Amino acid sequence: MRDDVPPAAAHAPASSGAPAELWASVPWRAVARTVFPFVVVGGLWEVVARSGIFPPRLFPPLEEVAETFVRLTAAGILPHHAFETVVRLMAGFGMGAVVGVALGIIMGRSRRAEDIFLPLVSIGAPIPGLAYAPLFLLWFGLGNVGAVILVGFVSAFPIILNSWTGVKAVKEIWIRAAQVMGANDRRLFRQVILPGALPYILTGLRLGLAQAWRILVAVEMLAAVPWGLGWMIFGAREFLNTDVMLAGIVVIGAIGLALEKLVFQRLEQFTVVRWGMITS
Amino acid sequence: MNASGQRARSARRAVFTLAVAAALYELMARSGLFPAALVPTVPTVASTLTAMLLDGTMLRHAAYTIYRLLSGLGLAIAVGLPLGILMGRFRAVEHFFLPLVSVLMPIPSLAWVPVFILWFGIGNTTTILIVFYAATFPMLLNAWTGVRSVNPLWLRAAGAMGARGQVLFWKVIIPGASPFIITGLRQAVLRAWIAVVGAEIIAASAWGLGWVIYDAKEFLNADVMLASLAVIGGIGFLFERLVLGSVERATILRWGMVQTAKS
Numbered sequence: 001m002r003d004d005v006p007p008a009a010a011h012a013p014a015s016s017g018a019p020a021e022l023w024a025s026v027p028w029r030a031v032a033r034t035v036f037p038f039v040v041v042g043g044l045w046e047v048v049a050r051s052g053i054f055p056p057r058l059f060p061p062l063e064e065v066a067e068t069f070v071r072l073t074a075a076g077i078l079p080h081h082a083f084e085t086v087v088r089l090m091a092g093f094g095m096g097a098v099v100g101v102a103l104g105i106i107m108g109r110s111r112r113a114e115d116i117f118l119p120l121v122s123i124g125a126p127i128p129g130l131a132y133a134p135l136f137l138l139w140f141g142l143g144n145v146g147a148v149i150l151v152g153f154v155s156a157f158p159i160i161l162n163s164w165t166g167v168k169a170v171k172e173i174w175i176r177a178a179q180v181m182g183a184n185d186r187r188l189f190r191q192v193i194l195p196g197a198l199p200y201i202l203t204g205l206r207l208g209l210a211q212a213w214r215i216l217v218a219v220e221m222l223a224a225v226p227w228g229l230g231w232m233i234f235g236a237r238e239f240l241n242t243d244v245m246l247a248g249i250v251v252i253g254a255i256g257l258a259l260e261k262l263v264f265q266r267l268e269q270f271t272v273v274r275w276g277m278i279t280s
Numbered sequence: 281m282n283a284s285g286q287r288a289r290s291a292r293r294a295v296f297t298l299a300v301a302a303a304l305y306e307l308m309a310r311s312g313l314f315p316a317a318l319v320p321t322v323p324t325v326a327s328t329l330t331a332m333l334l335d336g337t338m339l340r341h342a343a344y345t346i347y348r349l350l351s352g353l354g355l356a357i358a359v360g361l362p363l364g365i366l367m368g369r370f371r372a373v374e375h376f377f378l379p380l381v382s383v384l385m386p387i388p389s390l391a392w393v394p395v396f397i398l399w400f401g402i403g404n405t406t407t408i409l410i411v412f413y414a415a416t417f418p419m420l421l422n423a424w425t426g427v428r429s430v431n432p433l434w435l436r437a438a439g440a441m442g443a444r445g446q447v448l449f450w451k452v453i454i455p456g457a458s459p460f461i462i463t464g465l466r467q468a469v470l471r472a473w474i475a476v477v478g479a480e481i482i483a484a485s486a487w488g489l490g491w492v493i494y495d496a497k498e499f500l501n502a503d504v505m506l507a508s509l510a511v512i513g514g515i516g517f518l519f520e521r522l523v524l525g526s527v528e529r530a531t532i533l534r535w536g537m538v539q540t541a542k543s
Contacts, residue, residue, distance in 0.1 A: 034379045041380065058398050115293035120301060126516030127509060130390070130478035131490065134497035135505050138318055214388035218478050221394070222494075230391065234482075237394040245395050249387055256386025 060243045069247040077232075082251050084227040085216065088144065092151025093212040097205055100156040104163025104204070108197070114164070121160055129154030129215040133222055147216070147223045155212035159204040166200025167193060206264045213256055229255075320503040329507035338511060344487040346515070348404060349476045352411020356468055360416040361461070364423025368457070374424070381420065389414035389475045393482045407479040407488075414475035415468040422464025426457030458531055466524050473516055489515075 042062055048054070049061040056064075072078040107114045133150055140146035170193050178192045220230025229248050236244040302322055308314070309321045320328075332338035367374040389410050396406040430453050438452045454461075480490025489512050496504035 033375050037376045037380050038383075040376075054399075112293075115290050116297045119294040119297050122517070123298075123513055126473075126520055127513040128474035128477040128516070130474065130481055131493055131509055131512050133481065134493050135502065135509070138497055138500065138502060138505070214390060214474070217388045218390035218393075218482065221390075221482055233391060233394050237398060240398065242395065242398060245398075249391055249395070252391050253383060253387040256388070257382070260386060 057240050058242050060246070065243045065246045065250075068241075068243040069250060072244070072247060078247065078251060081227050081229045081232045081248070082255065084225070085220065085229045086255065088148055088220075088225075088228065089151065089212055089216050092148045092216065093155050093209055095148075095152035096155035096208055096212060097159055099152070100159025100204065100208060101163050101201060103156075104160040104201070105167055105197070107160070107164045108167025109193075117160075118164075121157065125157040125161065129211065130218050133215075133219050137223055142224045144223075144225060147219045147225060150219055151212045151216050154215045155208035158207035158211055159201075162200045162204025162207065163197065166197030166204070169200060170196035202264070202268055206260075209259060209264070210256075213259065217252055317500045318502050320506065325503050325506045325510070328503040329510060332504070332507060338507070341487055341489050341492050341508070342511060342515065344485075345476055345480065345489045348407045348480075348488070349411060349472055351404075352408045352476065353415050353468060353472045355408070355412040356415035356419055356472065357465070359412075360419030360464075360468070361423050364420040364464075365427055365457075367420070367424045368427025369453075381417065385417045385421075389471070390478045390482065393479055397483050402483050403485050406483050407476060407485070410479040410483075411472045411475045415472040418467035418471055419464045422460045422467065423457065426460025426464070427453060429460065430456035462524075462528055462531060465527070466520075469519060469524065473519070477512060 046061055049056065049059050053059075069078070103117060107117050129150065132153065133146075136150045136153075137146045140149055174192050174196060175188065178188050183191065217230040220228040221234035223231075225231055229252050233245040233248040233252075236242075236248070306322050309316070309319045329338070363373075363377065367377055392413060393406070393410055396409055400406045400409065434452055434456060435448070438448055443451065476488075477490035477493075480488040481494045484491050484494060489508050493505050493508045493512075496502070496508070
């Protein structure tokens with residue numbers, strides 16, 4: 001059907017010394033292929049922006065967005081917003097991850113815990129995170145506390161559900177085989193159940209982080225925090241600063257991408273892929 | 281203990297847990313530690329919910345939300361599914377769209393709300409487009425992955441038996457990719473549901489479950505908020521169980537693509 005040779009994998013970091021060799025080792029074809037769609041879309045954007053169909057205030061040309069981006073970055077405003085947002089994300093997600101993984105594993109191992117917590121989780125999970133936001137803001141006040149607690153609360157649900165599924169999905173035969181070979185409960189847990197459930201737990205963490213990120217940006221718009229990317233784009237709306245909003249969205253996208261690529265793919269490479277639980 | 285006894289015990293325990301949780305909440309609400317406006321008692325919430333259901337406002341809010349949800353979701357399926365399948369089948373399509381998708385996907389849909397408000401104004405258009413943005417990517421990525429991960433052995437077997445083009449596509453590739461496509465649909469519904477409520481909260485309109493919650497905050501009507509949350513949870517739950525569950529039973533479970541989870 002199709003040849004599945006990854007285009008970039010052929011370029012191992014060769015023993016290069018001369019810059020010319022380095023230059024030659026860049027996979028130009030792959031780079032061109034990746035850049036091409038952006039050139040097309042960017043060109044279309046530029047044509048629409050310059051055609052005057054929409055007011056330039058609402059649909060700024062790309063160089064204006066880039067200029068705003070550089071200006072805000074140089075002034076330290078954009079990094080400050082981004083920093084506060086990331087700190088909030090880490091605090092909220094950290095809480096959600098610890099509680100979620102622990103609760104999920106307990107639910108997977110004990111029937112009683114499952115019966116007790118599953119109804120609560122199944123009721124809470126289908127409610128969109130942001131729907132809780134007004135309630136949490138009312139209870140915990142506007143500002144950081146409400147936002148961080150909400151992020152933790154919302155990100156805990158996928159983590160709980162995936163950890164629970166993961167523990168339950170560990171093959172019965174592995175457990176029995178380990179028991180036959182004399183593994184006690186502790187070793188059974190650490191060497192069979194945990195590695196067996198890890199792909200699911202990592203999926204849960206990944207989903208939880210993605211959820212936390214989406215909720216955080218939105219809740220920053222509502223929670224009246226003084227700094228934060230969500231607040232920045234929401235505030236810019238009042239002044240019709242579309243360029244500021246788009247610059248903020250670029251940063252939001254970059255952080256989201258970095259979380260996904262740098263944090264989770266790395267983690268997955270080092271654990272489940274290495275153990276042969278899944279192929280990358 | 282046999283399976284039905286097991287299930288009955290789980291159900292009993294579930295009811296018990298919920299009763300205990302409700303009792304704890306009631307105790308907290310009545311203790312007077314928190315202002316009654318912020319932590320209303322369960323009967324207050326129930327009577328607010330009944331009143332809103334009876335005079336039809338809640339139904340109207342829900343109808344607006346569901347209309348926006350389904351419009352956005354329909355658009356997302358109409359765009360995401362064919363594009364994902366094309367990306368899985370044709371290299372050129374994949375090379376063009378994959379970089380764009382990878383760049384757009386990490387941007388939370390709700391981050392676009394302020395921009396979309398400026399572009400399209402407050403109201404249905406903005407909300408529907410936000411839902412569309414949120415639901416397209418899971419649909420597209422899962423269709424793409426599904427088509428690529430069809431077991432090559434099946435393709436070769438079907439090819440050896442003389443299946444070509446159309447037949448191969450409808451009889452092998454689509455059923456083979458269906459678990460992923462159904463998963464994609466599930467995720468899309470989930471995302472869409474999150475997006476529609478979020479967009480309604482931020483891009484306030486006048487009707488919609490998200491809007492009513494946010495509006496109630498202004499007047500400290502925690503009972504209205506909790507009642508709306510209950511309706512939102514109920515709709516989400518029904519959608520998940522009835523619609524997606526039956527789609528799954530009618531397709532991939534019947535085709536034997538996945539086993540029913542043993543419980």
